[in-house]
Amino acid sequence: MDAIVKNFPQTNRDSDRPSQQEAEEAVRVLLRWAGENPTREGLIETPARVVKSYRELFAGYDMAPEDVLGRTFEEVAGYDDMVLVKDIPFFSHCEHHVVPIIGKAHVAYMPDGRVLGLSKIARVVEIYGRRLQTQETMTAQIARAIDDTLNPRGVAVMIEAEHMCMAMRGVQKQGSTTLTTTFTGTFKTEPADQARFMTMVRSR
Ligand SMILES: Nc1nc2c(ncn2[C@@H]2O[C@H](COP(=O)(O)OP(=O)(O)OP(=O)(O)O)[C@@H](O)[C@H]2O)c(=O)[nH]1
Ligand SMILES: [Zn+2]
Structure with missing residues (x-):
């Protein structure tokens, strides 16, 4: 187990991630669960937008605090x-x-x-x-x-x-x-x- 995963157990390695296609399919399922029709025009691009925004909203899994806190001043x-x-x-x-x-x-x-x-x-x-x-x-x-x-x-x-x-x-x-x-x-x-x-x- 590498240091990042040990110290920050929530951190997911890229190899554990689903493909973009799988993530988009999951969004389509949730849209249907909400009562929507994911094939209507306004929603065609939505799964791609949602998975892109997830990478931004959850970008903290790709960052380690010790990287930003490493530089100090005396x-x-x-x-x-x-x-x-x-x-x-x-x-x-x-x-x-x-x-x-x-x-x-x-x-x-x-x-x-x-x-x-x-x-x-x-x-x-x-x-x-x-x-x-x-x-x-x-x-x-x-x-x-x-x-x-x-x-x-x-x-x-x-x-x-x-x-x-x-x-x-x-x-x-x-x-x-x-x-x-x-x-x-x-x-x-x-x-x-x-x-x-x-x-x-x-x-x-
Ligand atoms: N301690 C704590 N609780 C949280 C936080 N964010 C959300 N919660 C609570 O997590 C609890 C989950 O309760 P559950 O009974 O399992 O789920 P639920 O049926 O959706 O609960 P309700 O929100 O009461 O409808 C809720 O009481 C939420 O208010 C947090 O940051 N800290
Ligand atoms: Zn909550």
């Missing part, structure tokens, strides 16, 4: 306080219904000599967002990826999101927000650091 004039990137918007899909999750991630860490390029934090959110998810898993995965690659003194991740599977179907509650947090290191052991993270996330 020259920060001794800066060793919290770095927080907040309000990172993301779209994901819930693994139960394959329906969108729409939310924002707030990600902070306490550097230990090294810092990350700021865009790399947003890229990690992208990688995990573009997979089938539960919000809890995604929150923990972002924290763990930064912890493992940067070895900071602590990581704090908060995600706030609306689950369309709760809004458009099922219980049909629009506008409810789910909040999840993962704290490691100093954010876990020092209540003051955790409180400062919360205050900074909430400040406008």
